[in-house]
Amino acid sequence: MAKMNMIAALNSALEHQLERDPNVVIFGEDVGYFGGVFRVTAGLQEKYGPHRVFDSPLAEGGIAAIAMGMGINGLRPVAEIQFADYIFPAYDQIVNEIAKLRHRSGGEFSTPVTFRTPAGGGIKGGHHHSQSPEAQFTHTPGLKVVYCSNPRNAKGLLTSAIECNDPVIFFEPKRCYRGPFYGDPHNVPTWNSHPDGEVPEEYYSIPLEQADVVIEGQACTVIAWGAMVHVCQKAIEDSGVDCELIDLQTLVPWDRDAVVNSVKKTGRCVIVHEAPKTSGFGAEMSASIQERCFYHLEAPIERVTGWDTPFPHTTEWDYLPSPERIAEAIRRTQEE
């Protein structure tokens, strides 16, 4: 075990993959010599050479397209999109091409691409360095969608994402790169003292499709992913309610058994995400939960989300779900 922040943990996962599989290549904007604007690929070009870890031209559409081509022809590309907000020039390639290749070719072709991309708010990034566009990809059949939340699961999930033969969109909550985030911008701890900052140095993986039950409880199921997992932890403490907290980890395909069993037990559910409410992944979760748990529900399913507005700059703390808003929702589920 070693103390790692999320950046070091992701770097470690990438290094194991480069070491184990000569077909793994890593590229994107600033990822080569410089090691990425968030330093996730630091040192890898030096160690594995510029043909395996390289800087690309600044064109996300091009990055996605060449990743697809490489994947078709036997490589296992891991492409970085510098911010999730900048994934949209690649959207056509990802949605119409990469996601559908296996299906459209009758299974003759597929491309095992992983797109890593920092997402989410809390760094004063305004509209274009803060968004959390997971629902735009969960709505695309053919893609797996993963959202890590801490160093331990970041490493294990990225390993599985790269090894997965389907294309994976891998979201990294940039707010949590250097520490968990409990919703208070003035008090941001590091991963140093957090149990999930203890990361095995050796190779390991965490299966996709598996949620993590962070806290066990009886009175209410709280479901979150990314940075919101930690904010929910704080909200649960503040609420005084005996909640079960589920870190979904993989959004498509999501861990139905973990969620359904928990909601059947508690009869109450709060879903939390940073992205806007309308057509957010919380809507899918909520609909699926009521389909499967209707006769066990004791209260309406609550959603606490970002607002249906562009992500703000100065007022971002009024946009992101706060511990207060989440705690209120938890309490509402307890009312008779």
Place this chain on the structure above:
Amino acid sequence: MTERSTVTTTPYTIGVAPFRPGDEPSFGGSFKEQPEDLGRPDPASCTTEDTVAHAKGLIRVLTDDGEAKGEWDPNLDGETLIQGLEYMMRLRIFDDRMMKMQRTGKLSFYMRSYGEEAIAIAQTMALKEQDWLFPSYRQPGAQFVRGRDMVSMICHCIGNTEDNVRGRQMPVHYTWREGRFISISSPVGTQFSQAVGVAMASAYKGDDEACITWLGDGTSAQGDYHYALNFASTFKPPVILNVVNNQWAISTHVSLATGGRTFAERGLAYDIPSLRVDGNDFLALYSVTQWARERASAGLGPTHIEVYTYRAGAHSSSDDPSAYRPGNEFECWPGGDPVERLRDHLMSIGVWDEKKDKALAEKIDAEVMSAYKAACEFGDLASGPYPPASTIFTEVYETVPWHVQEQREELGK
């Protein structure tokens, strides 16, 4: 001049920056291209073919000794030149102060135009006041030319109650309709093809307007750059398309942005007259822009310009260039420092001296500081006041729909 100095070629070609930290940079001394190398074709009859040499070469006016020479000399009067110097000095002093504010926690983020001050300023001065500006984040200097108040600019950078975009955008992402300075967006290059649309609308309405836009060498890899060239070539609207080749896109060297040839030459293939200009030469920049504007006025449509320069500072306050390039690269840049070059020229023609220069710098510095203080009256970064949280919900649509209104009430602020 080829852009690619070094590559590795196994198993495929990877562009490599010529100098990394620890290397001794050298760009071979001064430019070999001289002001009298290239003639100035008649803008009203010039074809793409007439600009082949201009796209491969480098248009200069100021010699290394600060003299103005050649057919591209715009023959500006002393007053206009001094005005240009003042804008450039203002931008540099403003940037330095704001970067200090960022470093001391008084701004959340900042981006300087260091080394590239001449570009937006000379080019905007060469245009007409009704022309549209569609900038990237490295052309805020255009606002000084159009007379924007520094207090208003700083209020935006702080994101306080007087920020005209209500704290919604990161600092330096200015919007200023009055100055026809269209809103800056973080996704790079998007403005380039949008600018072609702005120019088509001017042509449609029959208005005597042009639109100027800029993007970087790195950004020229985006589809938007190529869409813009193709649409501009097809419809021939009055648009001036600038690739600011400043050598660095964060850590990505220009050798990663293109496999070779100059950026200007790309325009030739789209049948757009294309020029390559020394981006640290105020006079040359003014002149090529004036030439492009004359083409637009004559109904001849687009001009494509490569502005050859060097990004002297970090990409932004979040960047540390010492990790990927030698610290003294800018000192070796053959184009020198754009502010010093214009200053030297003004001194050599006898309209400027050290005393005037020092007095102007002190005056601007005092104005910047007093503008900062005045801006803080409307809220500072540490303690606000900021725009009210209700501004999250307004101007998402023209009117607030029920579901957004409901969320606004839920927030209760």
